[in-house]
Amino acid sequence: MSSKTPTDHARGSMTPSPRALFARTFLPFQLWHFVWINWRMIRMIALSHPRRRAPSPR
Amino acid sequence: MAKIVVLGAGIAGHTAALILRRRLAKEHRVTVVSPNRLWNWIPSNIWVGVGEMTPEEVTFELAPVYKRLGIEFRRAKAVELHPEGSAASPKPFVVVESTAEESRGERTEEVYDYLINATGPSLNFGATPGLGPDANTVSVCTFSHAAHAAKALAAAIARMREGKPQTLLVGTGHGGCTCEGAAFEYVFNLEFELRRAGVRDKARVIFLTNEAEIGDFGVDGMRVQWRGYSVPSKVFAESLFSERGVEWITGAHVEAVEPGRARYMTLDGAKGEVAFDFAMLLPPFLGADIRAFDRAGADITSELFLPNRFMKVDADYSPKPYEQWKASDWPRTYQTPKYPNIFAAGIAFAPPHPISKPRQAPDGTKISPAPPRTGMPSGIIARAVAQSVADMIEGAPGPTHEASLAEMGAACVASAGKSFWRGTAASMTMYPVVPDYDKFPGEGRDPDYTFGEIGTAGHWIKHILHFMFLYKAKALPGWWLIPE
Numbered sequence: 001m002s003s004k005t006p007t008d009h010a011r012g013s014m015t016p017s018p019r020a021l022f023a024r025t026f027l028p029f030q031l032w033h034f035v036w037i038n039w040r041m042i043r044m045i046a047l048s049h050p051r052r053r054a055p056s057p058r
Numbered sequence: 059m060a061k062i063v064v065l066g067a068g069i070a071g072h073t074a075a076l077i078l079r080r081r082l083a084k085e086h087r088v089t090v091v092s093p094n095r096l097w098n099w100i101p102s103n104i105w106v107g108v109g110e111m112t113p114e115e116v117t118f119e120l121a122p123v124y125k126r127l128g129i130e131f132r133r134a135k136a137v138e139l140h141p142e143g144s145a146a147s148p149k150p151f152v153v154v155e156s157t158a159e160e161s162r163g164e165r166t167e168e169v170y171d172y173l174i175n176a177t178g179p180s181l182n183f184g185a186t187p188g189l190g191p192d193a194n195t196v197s198v199c200t201f202s203h204a205a206h207a208a209k210a211l212a213a214a215i216a217r218m219r220e221g222k223p224q225t226l227l228v229g230t231g232h233g234g235c236t237c238e239g240a241a242f243e244y245v246f247n248l249e250f251e252l253r254r255a256g257v258r259d260k261a262r263v264i265f266l267t268n269e270a271e272i273g274d275f276g277v278d279g280m281r282v283q284w285r286g287y288s289v290p291s292k293v294f295a296e297s298l299f300s301e302r303g304v305e306w307i308t309g310a311h312v313e314a315v316e317p318g319r320a321r322y323m324t325l326d327g328a329k330g331e332v333a334f335d336f337a338m339l340l341p342p343f344l345g346a347d348i349r350a351f352d353r354a355g356a357d358i359t360s361e362l363f364l365p366n367r368f369m370k371v372d373a374d375y376s377p378k379p380y381e382q383w384k385a386s387d388w389p390r391t392y393q394t395p396k397y398p399n400i401f402a403a404g405i406a407f408a409p410p411h412p413i414s415k416p417r418q419a420p421d422g423t424k425i426s427p428a429p430p431r432t433g434m435p436s437g438i439i440a441r442a443v444a445q446s447v448a449d450m451i452e453g454a455p456g457p458t459h460e461a462s463l464a465e466m467g468a469a470c471v472a473s474a475g476k477s478f479w480r481g482t483a484a485s486m487t488m489y490p491v492v493p494d495y496d497k498f499p500g501e502g503r504d505p506d507y508t509f510g511e512i513g514t515a516g517h518w519i520k521h522i523l524h525f526m527f528l529y530k531a532k533a534l535p536g537w538w539l540i541p542e
């Protein structure tokens with residue numbers, strides 16, 4: 001079925017633990033994650049930027 | 059001396075114009091044609107749509123920026139393309155229709171040596187009867203739509219404060235929509251605002267989407283690396299919805315919206331109805347309405363554009379089943395096959411096919427997301443096109459730069475509430491956008507660069523990106539150091 005009731009939703013989904021919820025807004029953890037996410041994004045962005053084509057264009 | 063005409067001053071067109079102007083000698087002319095006087099950082103429209111930002115905070119006047127940089131600006135929309143010129147004019151040109159107050163409706167010709175079509179999407183509210191801000195739903199696709207949505211949301215909150223329960227419906231308004239990420243982001247921001255206003259217990263929030271599963275995002279879903287597991291984005295997304303008590307309806311095509319009621323059909327052919335007090339439903343997209351003519355004046359629109367009005371570029375458009383889709387189908391240079399001096403960038407280029415598996419209801423109604431071309435890929439494509447055009451002006455025989463969506467990642471920071479200490483955002487990156495099963499067998503994407511995370515850090519990043527991209531778009535000192 002494409003459509004679900006709210007109860008189906010709760011039963012079939014992963015739910016965060018109190019620890020995971022706390023970590024989401026816990027400052028030292030988030031500061032560390034800020035650096036970590038930025039680092040991963042910068043690497044991915046660098047990989048994605050245009051590259052020069054091989055000398056003989058199609 | 060060469061003249062480059064850029065159609066559109068959105069993320070792609072503005073990026074291309076800035077790069078060309080910086081790169082090329084002053085003798086070359088760069089002209090931007092765009093109907094709007096303002097530049098809009100569209101991702102922040104989400105915050106305008108919940109009343110957390112004003113339209114002024116997400117826009118700025120383009121004319122002073124272009125004047126300072128030496129870019130010519132025409133407030134107009136392109137209506138006709140004459141890539142071979144005409145009997146009267148040997149050079150190719152675009153017919154543009156003024157949108158400026160003093161000359162509204164006047165048509166003039168813009169001659170070009172190179173043309174970059176970056177006209178983005180045309181919002182096709184007409185595809186679903188009753189959809190759109192002029193009918194029964196609101197939208198956040200433009201800053202003015204978003205400001206209107208914020209007013210409607212404030213009114214719903216006021217009714218809840220008076221003790222009246224409300225149903226808020228958010229999602230896609232047609233089976234062929236794209237940009238599900240924006241609807242996803244909006245529903246979380248809206249839910250956060252309801253909690254902040256102390257009325258969450260009075261609200262039923264429903265997410266209705268054309269995705270077969272939430273977390274598909276029009277990219278066939280992804281597997282995110284998370285705490286040592288490779289987790290399908292469906293699990294990650296469903297968890298976020300359940301946690302917030304947001305219900306969802308997937309695989310849905312909205313057939314019609316009446317005042318306070320949306321009628322839809324799901325992939326299994328079942329028909330449904332949702333009564334709502336507030337509905338933000340995104341429209342499907344078409345390309346800009348530009349007709350093309352050859353030198354003799356014959357209509358050649360179908361040679362340059364697909365029926366959905368997006369421009370044909372160096373992609374493989376031959377129809378193939380899902381199982382045969384390849385990373386190599388996707389364009390690399392965005393040059394049009396017939397006219398080497400015309401390129402398309404951002405949403406304006408025609409994708410060869412969707413990315414998500416195509417699905418349809420038993421009666422043949424297509425219900426599956428169109429491929430997204432989000433901000434980062436739009437900017438990167440614009441950069442590749444601008445660099446190629448600049449090199450071709452300086453003597454290169456063809457495009458020199460390439461940026462395939464199958465070799466490019468996307469970073470998406472989906473805000474889930476705007477507050478410096480309590481706000482959170484889901485930060486997701488994937489690489490590449492178009493899965494490449496030859497390069498990354500099994501998952502189609504590089505597990506090292508495909509990850510998801512939710513927390514306040516993501517919210518800070520989203521906020522920083524807002525200021526960073528406005529700074530860059532204003533071409534303030536050092537703007538070119540900021541990547542797309």
Ligand SMILES: Cc1cc2nc3c(=O)[nH]c(=O)nc-3n(C[C@H](O)[C@H](O)[C@H](O)COP(=O)(O)OP(=O)(O)OC[C@H]3O[C@@H](n4cnc5c(N)ncnc54)[C@H](O)[C@@H]3O)c2cc1C
Pocket residue numbers: 065066067068069070071091092093094100101102103104134135136137176177178179198199200237240346347348403404405406431432433434436469470471
């Ligand atoms: C609500 C919302 C939230 C989003 N959030 C994110 C996000 O968080 N991250 C992300 O990466 N992406 C996001 N996106 C997607 C992102 O905004 C688009 O990918 C991006 O704007 C595409 O850039 P573009 O230049 O192709 O089109 P646009 O930015 O739409 O620009 C098109 C330009 O062409 C002009 N134009 C239209 N017709 C004509 C014509 N006939 N002649 C001349 N000019 C014309 C328009 O006026 C406009 O200036 C979001 C989109 C929406 C709607």
